[in-house]
Amino acid sequence: MVDLASVIRPGDAIIWGQACAEPQTLVETLVSQRARLGAVGCFLGSSYSGLVKPEHADHLRLTSYCGTGTNRALADAGALEILPVPYSQLGSLIRAGRIKCDVVMVQVSPPNSRGQYSLGLAVEYLAPALEVARAVIAEVNDQVPWTYTDPLLQASRFALMLEASRKPVFMPFKLDDLGRAIARHAADFIPDGAVLECGIGNLPNAVLAELGGRCELSFHSGLVPDGVVSLNLESCVGGALMGSQRLFDWARANRKLRLCSSDITHGAATLAKLERFVAINSAVEVDLTGQVNGELAGESYVGAVGGALDFIRAANQSPGGVAITVVPSSRILQRLEGPVSVPRGEAGVIVTEKGAADLRGCSLREREKRISAIA
16 A cells, blocks of 8 residues: 555545546545645545545544535535535636645556556546646556547656556436436427537437437537447547446547546637537426526535536527526426526527527526426
8 A cells, every 4th residue: 555645645635536536546545644644635526436424534634626426425514615616617626726636646548659647537627636746656457548638648647556456436327217308308409510519317318219210410518427438529629538348448549539627518618619619407496487406406515606607608609509407397496496607698408308498688587488488
């Protein structure tokens, strides 16, 4: 077992990859050695491994931008501080030291013939973290595919390195009758030649499953899910792969795929250049004016401010673009019970299993009429 204290100092702040890119062996080691590391800060992304538990907050100061996955249990226990910031701001906050990063822990693929280690399954906020971190600790996992990531890393960049062979965390999606019904209505708004963005969850993935017959599609998204595998994409730009082994096999050395910083995937300057940009996102709840809560379910923080608003605004400005929010009709409420994550001024098309409400150019009275019809 590696000795993290040889790199991590008391009071340090640590950032590591999220979801499928979580360096599981390093996180397990951090948890087991936490008592002798001194109080350290940890910035988590979304987590689905369950490796970090509420009792670990005895020595670890836990912070995240989201409550998705197993983060929900941390937040419910009061062990996780939530930063309610748009995803597009994470890079600048890390570079400015407002999200502190002394050490970054990464999961990487074995190197290619040039000695270049790929970040494999995710870049996103790791890119700015790598710019400012004092030290990089790497978990070289031979089950992580080598992908075209920006940056690629050399062994000289690692202050500490361990080798592992374990399956990454999988995030497969489930396609059910509800998802199929919602997806059929949503697909009517997606033209050939669209540039697609897909948010997290089963419903956005279900929409992708309806697009097999579309031509000249491209993908530009924070996350790249299993649904892209069945699409005939001209190009795919993303921040992270979040899916199953099927997705990882498709991604291996795939020249159509590029994983890059959240500054690019979510950046306004990049998004402004996209035509026919279609943003597909889900919600915790939607009200009758088109306001969206993507953060709280009851008293539990289950989502995030995240990147939905970044993409929705871009889609609304894109020539031929459209912002689509997919949600079960049961989540349509007269008034939101949680915070407004997407204001009604950015409402595009709301889709449930009962149909679609196109709110573009609609008054408040007309919005209520259209949304009520699909609630």
